[in-house]
Amino acid sequence: MRRRWMGAILMVVLLSVLSPGCMNSSSGSSEVTLTVFHAGSLSVPFERLEKAFSDRKRDLGYRVTFHDEASGSVKAVRKVTDLGMEADVVAVADYSLIPELMMPNYTDFYVAFATNEIVIAFTNKSRYSSEINSSNWYEILSRKEVSFGFSDPNQDPCGYRSLMVMKLADYHYGRPIFRTLVEENTNVYFNGTTIIVPEEIQVKSDRLVIRPKETDLTPLVESGSLDYYFIYRSVAEQHGLRYVELPEEINLKDLRLANHYGKVKVHLGSTGKTIQAKPIVYGVTVPRNAPHRELAMEFLRYLLSDEGREIFERNHQGFIVPPVAFGNVPDEIKDLVRVEG
Template identity: 70%
Template sequence: MVIAVKLRAVFLVLLLGLSVISAGCIGSSSQKGAMKEETLIIFHAGSLSLPLQQLEKEFSSYAEKNLGVKVTFQDEASGSVKACRKVTDLHMDADIVATADYTLIPQLLVPNYTDFYVLFATNQIVIAFTNKSKYANEINSTNWYEILAKPGVTFGFSDPNQDPCGYRSVMVMKLADLYYGKPIFETLVEKNTNIYANGTHVYAPKEIEVKSDKVVIRPKETDLVGLVESGSLDYFFIYKSVAEQHHLRYITLPDEINLGDFNKANYYAQVSITLGSTGKTIKAKPIVYGVTVLKNAPHRELAIQFLKFWLGKEGRKVFEENYQDFLNPPIAFGNVPKEIKPLVKVEG
């Protein structure tokens, strides 16, 4: 009887032990199978919104299968100047900053916030509109400035102090003075805003003022898309890729003024602009986009993996599907991470 009781006690102890071990195995198996989750924070130019959405979706699938990480994205679209100032002035955390003007990165972020950057895509300025726009069937590449000046016609561009598309649009109108030999800048810009020029040098006051209802200015170029689509704005200066992405009608401008021709770099450089927001002076130049991973990126390792995906064949395909020409190869400056070196041409 005593032996039987002892045997039962031993059996219960063993059974309990096995249950604990079994539970432990299940727990460790569950922990092992749990996928790491990370959120990448990206401050980017508004004109990159659509290609980035597609690229992020594809990278999320790639990361889950190949990196064992479930990736989500926190995107903040804005003018590129504002994107940089979120880091420098507001000290906001971000993993990646991508700008429509690569020169903003060395001007504003190097060396305190990043030590490398990559030039990856190009674009050009066009004038976009819809069938609802006044004189939509008359405007062309030779008479656009006359159409914009007509009574009742409205046009827009983004804020030069916040957005490269804004200061580029203003410089396009100044370049038009030189190309056409007519006072286009005075007629379209100076008469309607407090932006002014001294010779070929343009000044954008810190607080931009609009003097008439002819001109509409918004923080970033993509803010104007809806106004044109609804018919409340006739025309706006925008990147060709954005006009294509939104299926807008547009006219191309002569290569001498559209900032899309690398062979015209010296011609563009005749015009410059000083921004009241930063005090910086920027020369007109061919449009080139830039991207960097910040030094203190909360998820720097994963951000570099995303940048590698971005600069590889997957990224190239996405940008070209979104009507944006990709540099071949992208050009990198500074302390370039080893992970992306095979994908870029390192300069300086």
């Protein structure tokens, strides 16, 4: 009798240990944490997207949580390629970082899915906020009492795109804007053909602020300790900031102006890569060694769906319809994308 009683208890214990709610694999699990490395500018739409996805899975009896690491996109990629960190999803503000730095060793596909543009954001606390516009912004930023900032070009696409915008502004306005705003305040320089970004950027003036990612500058502007910063339009609108809308010839928004933007190049000391200016397009992939690949593909499918697009658009992020996929595109998403190459 005692033996049967002990056997029953053992069976209960085994069943509880082996039950789906206690398993941690990507298939058959009722409790999984997906790790997502993403651009800082994607923080708000990804937060909303992840909540909606988690709610949907919960209704099906699964508990999905997310571990998000927001950073500059170059840094996000290098976590995988240089530091050997594992992620289920990698989403970057410059799609070209994936084929250039992750393929073919770390992934074999990517999807171009969202767009944006560079603006100059500020608040009513900013000096000369009542004067600044799309015709005089560079004059306002050049005033000695005005502070401005952009993110680190070595870590963040918004940073090197800010440099591209200022160099394109030279050509558009016919003024030495890049020299005045960048070369006089840092050791970044234009060598006649390419913007050179040293691996260690030196800031020569306390009126210029550089931070690892673009969203690190947002609280400085909101508090009034920084007057202006170069940022994505989506982030400015998400935070209710005022902003100067720049001409399409320099804001990196217009897909039709790819050749025009392309006359500006930036060489990054951090990667040794030279990046040609182009319209802003975001990219996403699931790495080869994603710990929960099956569920990561479900999440990617949700991101690329009409529901995902609506979440992004509600949060002021432009979306490509349909998204465009490259490489060895997984079957799970082929019906949601246009496959190229």
